[in-house]
Amino acid sequence: MLRKEQNDLLTQTGPGSPMGDVFRRYWIPALLAEEVAEPGGAPVRVKLLGERLLAFRDSEGKLGLIDEFCAHRGVSLWFGRNEDCGLRCPYHGWKYDTSGQCTEVPSEPESSGFRQRIKLTSYPLVERGHIAWTYMGPPDLQPPLPEWEFITVPPEQTFSSKRLQESNWLQAMEGGIDSAHVSFLHRGALSSDPLFKGAKGNQYNLNDSAPVFEVVEHGSGLYIGARRNAEDGHYYWRITPWVMPCFTMVPPRGDHPIHGHFWIPIDDENCWAWSFDYHPVRALTEREVQAMRDGHGIHVTYVPGTYRPAANKDNDYLMDRAAQKAGITYSGVSGIAMQDASLQESMGPIVDRTRENLTSTDNGIIMARFRLMKAAKALRDKGVPPPGTRPEEQQVRSAAVVLPPDQAFKDAAGEALRARPGVAQASV
Amino acid sequence: MASESARATTASEAAFRVRAPNSAPRATLVVALDPPSLEVVQGLAARPWNGAVFFAPSFFEPEAGADPRRWFRDVVGRAAGFVQEVESSNQAVMIATSGQDAQLAAVVGEACAATGTKTCGLILHDPATRPPSALSSALEQLRPHVSMLSVAGDGAFAEAMLEALRA
Numbered sequence: 050m051l052r053k054e055q056n057d058l059l060t061q062t063g064p065g066s067p068m069g070d071v072f073r074r075y076w077i078p079a080l081l082a083e084e085v086a087e088p089g090g091a092p093v094r095v096k097l098l099g100e101r102l103l104a105f106r107d108s109e110g111k112l113g114l115i116d117e118f119c120a121h122r123g124v125s126l127w128f129g130r131n132e133d134c135g136l137r138c139p140y141h142g143w144k145y146d147t148s149g150q151c152t153e154v155p156s157e158p159e160s161s162g163f164r165q166r167i168k169l170t171s172y173p174l175v176e177r178g179h180i181a182w183t184y185m186g187p188p189d190l191q192p193p194l195p196e197w198e199f200i201t202v203p204p205e206q207t208f209s210s211k212r213l214q215e216s217n218w219l220q221a222m223e224g225g226i227d228s229a230h231v232s233f234l235h236r237g238a239l240s241s242d243p244l245f246k247g248a249k250g251n252q253y254n255l256n257d258s259a260p261v262f263e264v265v266e267h268g269s270g271l272y273i274g275a276r277r278n279a280e281d282g283h284y285y286w287r288i289t290p291w292v293m294p295c296f297t298m299v300p301p302r303g304d305h306p307i308h309g310h311f312w313i314p315i316d317d318e319n320c321w322a323w324s325f326d327y328h329p330v331r332a333l334t335e336r337e338v339q340a341m342r343d344g345h346g347i348h349v350t351y352v353p354g355t356y357r358p359a360a361n362k363d364n365d366y367l368m369d370r371a372a373q374k375a376g377i378t379y380s381g382v383s384g385i386a387m388q389d390a391s392l393q394e395s396m397g398p399i400v401d402r403t404r405e406n407l408t409s410t411d412n413g414i415i416m417a418r419f420r421l422m423k424a425a426k427a428l429r430d431k432g433v434p435p436p437g438t439r440p441e442e443q444q445v446r447s448a449a450v451v452l453p454p455d456q457a458f459k460d461a462a463g464e465a466l467r468a469r470p471g472v473a474q475a476s477v
Numbered sequence: 478m479a480s481e482s483a484r485a486t487t488a489s490e491a492a493f494r495v496r497a498p499n500s501a502p503r504a505t506l507v508v509a510l511d512p513p514s515l516e517v518v519q520g521l522a523a524r525p526w527n528g529a530v531f532f533a534p535s536f537f538e539p540e541a542g543a544d545p546r547r548w549f550r551d552v553v554g555r556a557a558g559f560v561q562e563v564e565s566s567n568q569a570v571m572i573a574t575s576g577q578d579a580q581l582a583a584v585v586g587e588a589c590a591a592t593g594t595k596t597c598g599l600i601l602h603d604p605a606t607r608p609p610s611a612l613s614s615a616l617e618q619l620r621p622h623v624s625m626l627s628v629a630g631d632g633a634f635a636e637a638m639l640e641a642l643r644a
Binding site: 050051215216261262263264265266318362363365366391394395396397398399401404406407408409410411412415416418419422423454455456457459460 | 482483484486487488490491494499500568570595596597609612613616617620623624625626627628629630631633634637638640641642643
């Protein structure tokens, strides 16, 4: 459980909030690059950390992320005309460049200097690995560009998607480090999902449904290890890294692509669940990419024209009681992502953690909250920057390995937990 | 009605959630396995809890004898005997420090196994001052006797964990 003030501290990410200030020290995914692919194309509304913004690629190809509303009368610039190196408000013709600087105010003579005094808030927007990333913190503290392995491998080796999740970011992220739920909620997927099935490790999962968990700190987050019995007294470990504040990876299965998530607050009651799949040493096959586009693995299908999942709260997540009863799915909801999202959204927009009854199996969640609160307070009270912003801290991987019984998994699997260019993932 | 569909996840609908308590207090046994951990446990025991009791091996002290029932002593003097507390506890938390001898994990673990009490372990490990072998040794001693293990560098995590577990 958390006290109310602790829950508020962790779940509120708007401007000026301690946790919001933590998020504002990282490069975070803002939107898919495909959303702003065309120079001079339509601008896109982007709400992040409780701020309404607008992304656009100007006629010369420059990306911008600016305050959504015109400084003149507060009109949404989503209605704007993207023309000649800027976005022009259709109401009175005020025009802004990608930095938010007003470049034209038709009603005022250029000699007045008026337009130079008008500037909308803007944040850098940089394309890396199919994703446009932004940094919303103090400009003088901007960290180096993100170097996560999934965005640095060649484009044909990686695939990313996003989906709207109608809940606070924290309860979504906590699902990513809650390894204990996999044996229940997702048990049907191991043998049926094209992006999971066929791995030898699946058999360890199915043979031992009561794993023992170990949670170990690293400099910028945690490793959560789920231990099951393997042959000859050895342990089969599935190791999930969490990097602050909201990056998680799922341990791999066989030669399937590795996958993971970012959980990015839109506001305090909604978040973007970013999902990526990549393979460190080979191109994704057409069949794999098609499976991802078809909503398999950790991806979803959408309401056409949106990034809202086709199964959503308005249709009871397409609940299939017959499949639930027959054991085809454990919860009756189809697909790993929506199995998680349906339950996490059912908690309410911000779950009341004062009423939780956690057990020691939830220690990964408990420790992640501890680290986040500690970081938020250190930044608020002492100006200490949170960990996880440096590229070297982003060189992590999940792993699935068989180890001798007497070793700390973090040390024994040390190399396997680091991103190494040209080296395949450690997987069983 | 909205409340009869998954759409009832709005903040306004959350106001209609049942507010009555959904759990009774649980009995938590916290055991320090070595002298440095005892310092942490003594600090924890000084504040109020929801009935948690705190024990330490009495062999830290010269009056300890060979009677296993006297191997553990109550840190703050409000608990019944160790065996009675194990029997009545719902969860047991063992706290160890890397580089120290955690062999009493076996005694606590076996006592808890006999009563069906769920066990978890917390190893306090500072990688800057302790080698990986110190952690491995502690892991080896605790692993057979706990169903959940955490390794933390910050002793303050022990308090956060016990609060989260409603100890």
